[in-house]
Amino acid sequence: MISPTKIAVLQMTTGIDPADNAATIVAAAERAAGEGAAMIFTPEMSGLLDRNRQRAAPNVVVEATNPVLTAARNAAARHSLWIALGSLAVAREDGRWANRSLLIGPDGGIAARYDKIHMFDVDLASGESWRESNAYAPGDAVVTAATPLGALGLTVCYDIRFPALFEELGRRRCDAIAIPAAFTVPTGEAHWHLLQRARAVEASAWVVAAAQTGRHADGRETYGHSLVVDPWGEVVLDLGGEPGVGFATIDPARTTEVRTQLPSLANRREISRS
Known part of the structure; x- marks a missing residue:
């Protein structure tokens, strides 16, 4: 039986200097x-x-020479702490880049890797235009890992808009889903809370969404509001718009309670597409 587990959520304003960003993560x-x-x-x-x-x-x-990853792995081992490193820009062997989430165990080892599947290629009414696929190659694998929270599903930011991924994580009975993000302000104001709560409800799982916030050194602005949402869709932590660290307790009894009341995962039926 999994016990209630205290987690921390880092909300940060990442810049263009990896050393500064690594120091923030280590602290x-x-x-x-x-x-x-x-x-x-x-x-x-x-x-x-x-x-x-x-x-x-x-x-x-590449991972082996990434100073932020090295610093995070050393910190995890030093403090016997799991670190769900939301994502890093990592060079692949084929020369493309990956937007890669890395789960680091308390021994400093890498317990799981997930490459963001859905690329953020959009033109917003605000005038912002983004083409993530110009540099990054999409991943193609759904990833879950055993953690103190139970089965943790890994996703990244824009993935949240694609229900099929979360349907699969629900099918795999994830107890929690990580949705780290760097949401723009317009999309955050419109959809951030709504989408995070919806994903928690449909998977009957906890959602942990660590977010970027504020004005960044490269000129962009991100929405913030890192969230922890319970399986009923209730927000138990919202970090607002300022950088910092927040805390929440992930209670498996709440998951059991919700899944007993509304056994949507058990009631799911396959829909014919013919």
Whole structure:
């Protein structure tokens, strides 16, 4: 039986200097461990947020030489702490980049990897235009891992808009789903809370969404409001718009309660597409 588990959520304003970003993650990990958390979750692109791809390129390296990943692994081992590193920009062997989520165990080892499947290629009414696929290659695998929270499903940001991925995570009976993000302000104001709550409800699972916030060194602005949502869709933590670390307790009894009242996962039927 899984026990209630205290987690930490880091909300940050990642910049263009990986060393500064690594220092923020390491300090947050130390605080999380000091306050009794078993896991800490960080946002999408925790190590580098730079829309100038020419400037960013020297800092996008393979896992083995990524200084932010190394710092996070050392911090995890030093504090016996799980770190759900929301994502890093990582160089692949084929020369493309991956937006990769990395789950680090309390021994500092990498327990799971997930490459973001859905690329953020949009033109917003605000005038913002994004083409993630110009540099990043999409992943193609659904990933779950055993953690102190139970089965944790890994996703990244724009993935939240694609229900099929979350249907599969529900089918795999995930107890919690990580949705690290760097949401724009217009899309955050319109859809952030709604989508996070919906994904928690349909999977009957906890959602942990660590987010970027504020004005970044590359000129972009992100929405913030890192959330923890319970399986009933209730928001139990909202970090608002400022950087910082928040805490919540993931209680498996709540998951059991919700799944007993509304056994939607058990009641699901396959729909013919013919």
